[in-house]
Amino acid sequence: MTYDSDNIFAKILRDEIPSTRVYEDADTIAFMDIMPRSDGHVLVVPKTPCRNMLDATAEQMAAVMKTVQLMSRALMVAFEADGITLQQFNETAGGQEVFHLHFHVLARHEGDRLGAPGKMGDQVVISQNADKIRASILDL
Numbered sequence: 001m002t003y004d005s006d007n008i009f010a011k012i013l014r015d016e017i018p019s020t021r022v023y024e025d026a027d028t029i030a031f032m033d034i035m036p037r038s039d040g041h042v043l044v045v046p047k048t049p050c051r052n053m054l055d056a057t058a059e060q061m062a063a064v065m066k067t068v069q070l071m072s073r074a075l076m077v078a079f080e081a082d083g084i085t086l087q088q089f090n091e092t093a094g095g096q097e098v099f100h101l102h103f104h105v106l107a108r109h110e111g112d113r114l115g116a117p118g119k120m121g122d123q124v125v126i127s128q129n130a131d132k133i134r135a136s137i138l139d140l
């Protein structure tokens, strides 16, 4: 399996298509999922190419996990969450649809259920949620 540099997250990384970014460091970016399954649904990706966890280097994994932890803490604050769910899919059989490594970070509340997959979010609400996350990062 080879990396396709025309995948949608590669285009987001090159700013060829828009995204609602909430965080960036030297090695990773985090942006809002356009089909959020909870209020705080963030995707974390490495800046360098890899399809998924199976071809990622230890350095890519370490950089991504560092940002996943930071986003998890920010979501707990931003949404007064009770917990965090991580999702990460590898290859089509594993449920992956976009072939650039990414982790889903989802804010959860006691007793809630994740929204249905594949449903476009309201961009105004997504932007408001992104503002809350950015503000929470500054407070960490």
Ligand code: AMP
Pocket (backbone or CB within 6 Å): 008, 019, 032, 033, 034, 035, 036, 043, 089, 095, 096, 097, 098, 099, 102, 118
């Ligand atoms: P998966 O590869 O199964 O983890 O699914 C890809 C995820 O990317 C889904 O949750 C989509 O809602 C999300 N997604 C697809 N296109 C975009 C985009 N342009 N901006 C943000 N999220 C996206």
